[in-house]
Amino acid sequence: MKMISTLLITVLYTVFVQNLVMSAGLGMSEAIRLAAKPEKFRSLAVMITAFSVITGTICGGLSRIPAIATLPFAGRAAVYGGVLAAVYLIAALLLALLKPQDRRLRSTLGIAALNTLVYAVPFLNEFAAYSFAESLFSGLAAGAAFVLAAAVIGQGAKLLANNSNIPPIFRGSPALFLYVGLISLGFLGFSGTSLFQ
Amino acid sequence: MKEQTPGFRVSFLKSAVLSNPVLVQMVGLCPAVAAMTNVRSAVLISAVLCLDLIVTCVLASALMKRIPRAVRVALYLGIGLALICPLLYFIETYTLMNLGLSIKVYLPLLAVNAVTALHCEKVAVKNPVRTAFSDAAAVGLGASIVFLIIGTLREVLGSGAFAGIDLDLPISLKGLSLPFGCFILLGFLAAALQAFSPYLRQAQTRETDAQPAQTQPAQTDAQDDLWSDILEAEAVSNERLAALDEFTERLIGGEEDAQ
Incomplete structure (x- = not known):
């Protein structure tokens, strides 16, 4: 029971309190670009979650090996980056073998794997000293955080694009930045941070 | 026919200002939002981003045109890591600079930055080395200018200091040091750029007209x-x-x- 509550807290913390996209800007560029291509939403969300879980879990296992654990931070960053590149290349190979005609999925694969959100998950697991199960759930939660942020940004972008009351110089990226800023402020509310102390 | 490239001024105006990677294309937001809370981190991240962008784009243009796209994308990460990780180790070990946790984490993350991947794929692999270099340098400069403005404003207005020196300001806006403050600043900067865009476009037209024989690089896709x-x-x-x-x-x- 205690384990389930710990895992649930890990997920809730990563999705809401410390939403990796809204609070740390991880994967923000991908979330915003996804707003322009809603037809890719489902496939990209699933792939980002899968890459976060796989990379986070493998790196979590590797970081327990003494030779890697004692490396300086830059060395561990190189190892995590190597793992991410290897996972991506294996996925690309599998996709090429299993679905050689699906060009759309292949073009999404690079964006889904090689982004700041997926690469940051092993570092977060390391700093939070997560166990194997917690690393697994933290990867899942990173994917959920991305889905939530991308969905909110996508809906807002659609409304802003059709709003003719926005002054001309604020149309486009300025309005979207201000909208994302206000959503980010909303997420800050979950963390209990005070702006006036 | 000999392929000609546009001058750096035209490339700079187009890639760095009118299609600014951060304010217009909305890429490279991750380090700006979380790590750029002061001038020092802005300078460090800008320098590393420029280095990574220029080296990766030049290598992509010179050596990777025949490599399949799926492999190329992984190679960009490899090049980024090969540049950034030794640099991070050097800074930590030999300069005794206390980087702080956020910079320490965000420096390696620059290896998977969307700016680099986007410009390598859309410009570098479709153009000669010289065009790839001038585009990468212009884009890097464009992003760095925004990063420096953001870093300075957030430190001065959010913490009441500049480059670590206390300015003893009567008001401090703590919210600007937080991610939402950065987005709001970016929104106003993007609006300011949009307000000046017509004049800048006129300047760009004049510059382009002054160089009638030169062809444009195949970078329209990147600046969609x-x-x-x-x-x-x-x-x-x-x-x-x-x-x-x-x-x-x-x-x-x-x-x-x-x-």
């Missing part, structure tokens, strides 16, 4: 307006909805006729 993408996506979904409505009406009409 995100907003037109959103509007296009919206138009597509509206078309789909209209088609669905029509289909439903026909179906209902058919049912009514049958009744």
Whole structure:
């Protein structure tokens, strides 16, 4: 029971309190670009979650090996980056073998794997000293955080694009930045941070 | 025919200002939002980003044109890591500079930055080395200018200091040091750029007219307006909805006729 509550807290913390996209800007560029291509939403969300879980879990296992654990931070960053590149290349190979005609999925694969959100998950697991199960759930939660942020940004972008009351110089990226800023402020509310102390 | 490249001024105006990677294309936001809370981190991250961008784009243009796209994308990460990780180790070990946790984490993350991947794929691999270099340098400069403005404003207004020196300001806006403050600053900076865009476009036209023999690089894809993408996506979904409505009406009409 205690384990389930710990895992649930890990997920809730990563999705809401410390939403990796809204609070740390991880994967923000991908979330915003996804707003322009809603037809890719489902496939990209699933792939980002899968890459976060796989990379986070493998790196979590590797970081327990003494030779890697004692490396300086830059060395561990190189190892995590190597793992991410290897996972991506294996996925690309599998996709090429299993679905050689699906060009759309292949073009999404690079964006889904090689982004700041997926690469940051092993570092977060390391700093939070997560166990194997917690690393697994933290990867899942990173994917959920991305889905939530991308969905909110996508809906807002659609409304802003059709709003003719926005002054001309604020149309486009300025309005979207201000909208994302206000959503980010909303997420800050979950963390209990005070702006006036 | 000998391929000609545009001058750096035209490339700078186009890639760094009018299609600014951060303010217009909305890429490279991750380090700006979380790590750029002071001038020192802005300078460090800008320098590393420029180095990574220029080296990766030049290598992509010179050596990677025949490599499949899936492998190329992984190579960009490899090049980024090969540059950034030794640099990070050197800074930590030999300069005794206390980087702070956020910079320490965000420096390696620059290896998977969307700015690098986007410009390597859309410009570098389709153009000669010289064009790739001038585009990468212009884009790097454009991003660095925004990073420096953001870093300075956030440190001065958010912490009441500049480069670590206390300015003893009567007011401090703590919110600017937080991610939402950065987005709001970016929004106002993007609006300011949009306000000056007509004048800058005129300047760009004059510059281009002054160089009639020179051809433009194949970089229009990279500078696609995100907003037109959103509007296009919206138009597509509206078309789909209209088609669905029509289909439903026909179906209902058919049912009514049958009744």
